[in-house]
Amino acid sequence: MTLAMTGEARAQAATGPVKVGFMLPYTGTYASLGNMIEAGFKLYVQEQGGKLGGREIQYFKVDDESEPAKATDNVNKLIKRDQVDVLVGTVHSGVALGMAKAAKESNTLLIIPNAGADAITGPLCSPNIVRSSFSNWQPGYSTGVVVAQKGHKRAMTITWNYAAGSETVKGFTEAFEKGGGKVVKDLNLPFPNVEFQALLTEIAAQKPDAVFAFFAGGGAVKFVKDYAAAGLNKTIPLYGSGFLTDGTLEAQGAAAQGLQTTLHYADNLDTPRNNAFRKSFALAYKANADVYAVQGYDAAQILAAGLNAVKGDLSKREALTTAMHKTTVDSPRGKFTLSAAGNPVQDMYLREAKGPNNEFKSIAVKALADPARGCKL
Ligand code: BEZ
Numbered sequence: 001m002t003l004a005m006t007g008e009a010r011a012q013a014a015t016g017p018v019k020v021g022f023m024l025p026y027t028g029t030y031a032s033l034g035n036m037i038e039a040g041f042k043l044y045v046q047e048q049g050g051k052l053g054g055r056e057i058q059y060f061k062v063d064d065e066s067e068p069a070k071a072t073d074n075v076n077k078l079i080k081r082d083q084v085d086v087l088v089g090t091v092h093s094g095v096a097l098g099m100a101k102a103a104k105e106s107n108t109l110l111i112i113p114n115a116g117a118d119a120i121t122g123p124l125c126s127p128n129i130v131r132s133s134f135s136n137w138q139p140g141y142s143t144g145v146v147v148a149q150k151g152h153k154r155a156m157t158i159t160w161n162y163a164a165g166s167e168t169v170k171g172f173t174e175a176f177e178k179g180g181g182k183v184v185k186d187l188n189l190p191f192p193n194v195e196f197q198a199l200l201t202e203i204a205a206q207k208p209d210a211v212f213a214f215f216a217g218g219g220a221v222k223f224v225k226d227y228a229a230a231g232l233n234k235t236i237p238l239y240g241s242g243f244l245t246d247g248t249l250e251a252q253g254a255a256a257q258g259l260q261t262t263l264h265y266a267d268n269l270d271t272p273r274n275n276a277f278r279k280s281f282a283l284a285y286k287a288n289a290d291v292y293a294v295q296g297y298d299a300a301q302i303l304a305a306g307l308n309a310v311k312g313d314l315s316k317r318e319a320l321t322t323a324m325h326k327t328t329v330d331s332p333r334g335k336f337t338l339s340a341a342g343n344p345v346q347d348m349y350l351r352e353a354k355g356p357n358n359e360f361k362s363i364a365v366k367a368l369a370d371p372a373r374g375c376k377l
Pocket of ligand 1: 091243
């Protein structure tokens with residue numbers, strides 16, 4: 001939607017369906033993440049009788065393939081061709097950076113249901129952009145706090161070489177070294193490569209006290225299995241941001257059992273809100289919810305807060321975005337608010353993989369806010 005509206009456009013802005021454009025990965029290593037986000041979003045809309053702010057919702061979708069080089073073309077299919085009112089996407093930080101630039105330039109509303117790229121709620125922050133997920137710094141930082149508290153001194157990190165990996169590792173290093181530890185070596189490989197063998201050999205040779213990893217989706221399944229197959233799980237404890245074991249436990253099997261990670265969600269949070277959400281998700285999709293489903297569900301809740309405040313009238317743009325930023329989201333993860341930069345301020349949980357669940361162990365960091373470095377609003 002553009003800033004200046006004709007009378008006709010204003011009338012359309014208050015009637016007819018609100019057009020929501022999903023730009024998500026539906027193929028590749030992050031495909032299941034994209035599908036869970038869409039499922040979570042649609043579940044919340046269904047629970048509201050198919051309407052938000054009194055308006056029907058019409059969906060459009062584009063498979064972004066987690067391919068940053070195609071991000072601008074892909075997002076313009078939704079902005080220019082489909083003329084969506086709201087963009088919802090994406091998973092991959094590199095793709096999300098392209099989306100955020102296009103959303104800023106065209107002043108299209110953007111709700112990010114996963115990608116943690118720090119810059120989006122840092123130097124690129126904007127009133128028309130909010131996140132229902134996390135900044136990459138947050139789960140990295142909270143895991144660093146935990147690993148230092150456990151008394152580990154020398155850690156190695158391993159990840160994919162792109163924004164999510166490097167920023168998560170940076171957050172981990174900041175907290176771990178503040179807590180008295182030292183990161184002795186950072187290992188990485190290109191996204192979405194899964195040839196881990198040479199790097200695992202290097203870990204075995206260096207013998208650190210602990211390893212911190214950021215991987216997600218199909219890559220996380222392979223990494224956790226390879227780490228166990230190399231026998232490293234018996235000698236060097238593996239930690240990760242929770243994406244290492246979220247939505248992946250069934251495929252990882254025994255290799256993931258007992259792994260400790262931190263994240264803003266744990267499957268078995270025993271609250272009425274989480275129990276109702278998981279039941280509703282399981283009934284609708286015959287599958288267990290994961291963190292990605294929660295983030296999709298909460299993206300819809302944030303949109304609902306904006307649309308309810310203006311009774312579905314998209315022309316009341318400032319009131320709409322203000323309401324989105326000011327909402328308290330009654331999330332399955334626990335209630336959270338958004339920072340001035342539009343990023344969740346949320347409890348980070350230490351979890352342990354047990355059977356099919358990432359089980360809550362403790363609060364690793366309470367109400368963790370991203371530092372939003374470089375955001376000027
Ligand atoms: C990211 O690229 O920001 C990302 C992808 C998967 C899980 C978490 C973060």
